[in-house]
Amino acid sequence: MTRYFTQDHEWIEVEGDTGTVGITDYAQGQLGDITFVELPAEGAPVAKGDSVSVVDSVKAASDVYTPVSGVVIEANPALADAPELVNTDAETGGWLFRLTLSDAGELSSLMDEAAYKAFVEGL
Amino acid sequence: MRYLPLTPADRSAMLDVIGAASVDDLFVDVPQEARLAGPVEGLPLHASELAVERHMSRLAAKNLSAGSAPFFIGAGAYRHHIPASVDHLIQRGEFLTAYTPYQPEIAQGTLQVLFEFQTQVARLFGTDIANASMYDGSTACWEAILMAARITRRNRAVLSGGLHPHYAEVVKTMAKFTGDKIVAGLPELQANCDDSHVIGCIDGETSCVVVQYPDILGRIPDLSAIAEAAHAKGALLVVMVTEPVALGLIEAPGHLGADIVVGEGQSLGVGLQFGGPYLGLFGCREKFVRQMPGRLCGQTVDADGRRGFVLTLSTREQHIRREKATSNICTNSGLCALAFSIHMTLLGGDGLARLARVNHARAQAMVGRVTRVPGVSCLNTTYFNEATLILPKDAREVVRALAEKGVLGGVSLGRLYPGVGGLANGLLVTATETVTDEDIETFATELEGVLA
Numbered sequence: 001m002t003r004y005f006t007q008d009h010e011w012i013e014v015e016g017d018t019g020t021v022g023i024t025d026y027a028q029g030q031l032g033d034i035t036f037v038e039l040p041a042e043g044a045p046v047a048k049g050d051s052v053s054v055v056d057s058v059k060a061a062s063d064v065y066t067p068v069s070g071v072v073i074e075a076n077p078a079l080a081d082a083p084e085l086v087n088t089d090a091e092t093g094g095w096l097f098r099l100t101l102s103d104a105g106e107l108s109s110l111m112d113e114a115a116y117k118a119f120v121e122g123l
Numbered sequence: 124m125r126y127l128p129l130t131p132a133d134r135s136a137m138l139d140v141i142g143a144a145s146v147d148d149l150f151v152d153v154p155q156e157a158r159l160a161g162p163v164e165g166l167p168l169h170a171s172e173l174a175v176e177r178h179m180s181r182l183a184a185k186n187l188s189a190g191s192a193p194f195f196i197g198a199g200a201y202r203h204h205i206p207a208s209v210d211h212l213i214q215r216g217e218f219l220t221a222y223t224p225y226q227p228e229i230a231q232g233t234l235q236v237l238f239e240f241q242t243q244v245a246r247l248f249g250t251d252i253a254n255a256s257m258y259d260g261s262t263a264c265w266e267a268i269l270m271a272a273r274i275t276r277r278n279r280a281v282l283s284g285g286l287h288p289h290y291a292e293v294v295k296t297m298a299k300f301t302g303d304k305i306v307a308g309l310p311e312l313q314a315n316c317d318d319s320h321v322i323g324c325i326d327g328e329t330s331c332v333v334v335q336y337p338d339i340l341g342r343i344p345d346l347s348a349i350a351e352a353a354h355a356k357g358a359l360l361v362v363m364v365t366e367p368v369a370l371g372l373i374e375a376p377g378h379l380g381a382d383i384v385v386g387e388g389q390s391l392g393v394g395l396q397f398g399g400p401y402l403g404l405f406g407c408r409e410k411f412v413r414q415m416p417g418r419l420c421g422q423t424v425d426a427d428g429r430r431g432f433v434l435t436l437s438t439r440e441q442h443i444r445r446e447k448a449t450s451n452i453c454t455n456s457g458l459c460a461l462a463f464s465i466h467m468t469l470l471g472g473d474g475l476a477r478l479a480r481v482n483h484a485r486a487q488a489m490v491g492r493v494t495r496v497p498g499v500s501c502l503n504t505t506y507f508n509e510a511t512l513i514l515p516k517d518a519r520e521v522v523r524a525l526a527e528k529g530v531l532g533g534v535s536l537g538r539l540y541p542g543v544g545g546l547a548n549g550l551l552v553t554a555t556e557t558v559t560d561e562d563i564e565t566f567a568t569e570l571e572g573v574l575a
Contacts, residue, residue, distance in 0.1 A: 036413055041276050054447070056413075061438035063447070
């Protein structure tokens with residue numbers, strides 16, 4: 001399992017050709033209390049950089065972009081009743097959706113954990 | 124007070140910046156022949172205020188207005204008695220705030236009224252929640268279709284043949300720009316709504332089915348059966364109510380399986396007003412609230428624990444979320460909603476039920492009397508305050524002839540469905556609490572004369 005990060009503060013954990021996507025702990029901290037998460041439809045084809053999900057907080061509604069292309073296979077069912085999971089467990093139980101990757105080569109443009117940490121410190 | 128914010132110096136300074144010599148230069152792209160060189164031909168020059176007033180009064184006197192004649196017109200806009208206290212109360216200084224709250228929390232009174240309005244609409248419709256109003260019934264109807272498309276992620280909407288044709292036209296016009304597929308039909312001149320036909324049009328790609336209740340011919344469709352069929356295919360039931368007073372007597376659509384209920388609120392508090400401004404009503408199931416368009420007022424407590432009102436879920440809205448907003452409506456019909464809410468408050472639940480019973484009784488008296496006119500029959504086996512009469516000839520001519528006699532005798536189906544021959548003899552007639560026995564007698568007598 002390898003975890004990658006984007007400059008838009010999404011993370012993706014890849015196992016085989018399946019990726020699990022969420023927003024980073026840094027991102028949830030910036031957004032404040034999350035009140036609702038709009039999730040992508042299962043079976044929807046998505047292209048790297050598409051806005052596929054929306055996270056509503058008391059401050060703003062923020063788009064979530066998919067780090068890679070593929071087909072959505074699952075949206076986190078726990079978030080419908082407990083969107084606050086994105087606050088408490090942003091990088092674990094607060095994942096947003098899973099997808100089947102269509103081009104693993106796209107991962108090479110993403111950051112690893114150390115690079116993301118440096119990126120956030122530079123903000 | 125005149126509002127002329129620019130001095131000639133301001134104007135020339137601005138023209139200097141953009142490099143134009145005159146304001147006329149800004150219009151050089153408009154072809155010369157399309158520009159107006161002088162006064163409009165045939166239009167008189169200015170007249171004094173007094174002369175204009177006299178002229179307008181003379182023109183206005185040519186109208187045969189709803190209040191000055193036996194009046195049986197409905198078809199989506201209903202004449203009801205509005206207590207004078209409504210007009211008095213809506214003009215109170217406390218309510219003279221912006222028409223929709225953009226800096227909302229300073230206008231607690233306005234927000235409280237909207238909160239109460241929402242509660243009334245939700246109770247009337249039998250929905251979990253309602254918003255702070257839309258522009259009018261037809262735009263609310265279209266917004267409901269968009270909302271169903273967002274929820275189901277499908278974009279094929281089925282309109283029942285009983286939906287008001289003007290509403291269907293608004294939907295078709297808007298769908299031209301969104302690419303939504305609209306399946307629409309015409310009403311059949313039969314006693315019962317063709318519910319099975321509508322049900323047959325619902326397929327696995329359908330986002331919603333839109334049903335008017337009571338329908339355009341005054342009939343009352345079986346919402347439960349349509350809801351069940353829609354839900355079985357994963358589609359939503361959108362119910363359109365053009366006469367909210369009817370809900371004082373017949374079951375609320377939300378209790379019969381409707382997912383979204385929209386309405387035209389003109390009947391209560393607003394008045395006919397020659398066609399507008401009117402009031403869109405919008406309610407739905409709570410689980411769909413994130414996809415609901417429009418403003419939404421909520422009750423909360425402040426830092427000291429005192430009750431207060433806020434505009435809530437604004438992150439759905441255009442002024443926060445720009446082009447990603449749930450809907451591009453970012454406003455509501457504040458004054459009309461206020462009038463609706465005050466009228467509803469004055470009536471109360473019992474009063475509304477009583478008003479509805481009186482309406483139905485007046486309509487029964489009217490239908491009973493006019494169907495004694497030779498050649499006239501009533502199509503409906505169910506109706507509230509509006510029903511369809513079948514005449515022995517084209518109803519358009521009959522309506523015109525009645526107007527010559529000083530009777531506003533309903534809306535011909537030929538006017539609503541021009542060119543649809545099979546409907547031409549249908550006449551839609553309404554009787555509200557404003558109709559007297561004498562009005563009904565005059566109507567029947569004149570109708571008999573016109574048909575003889």
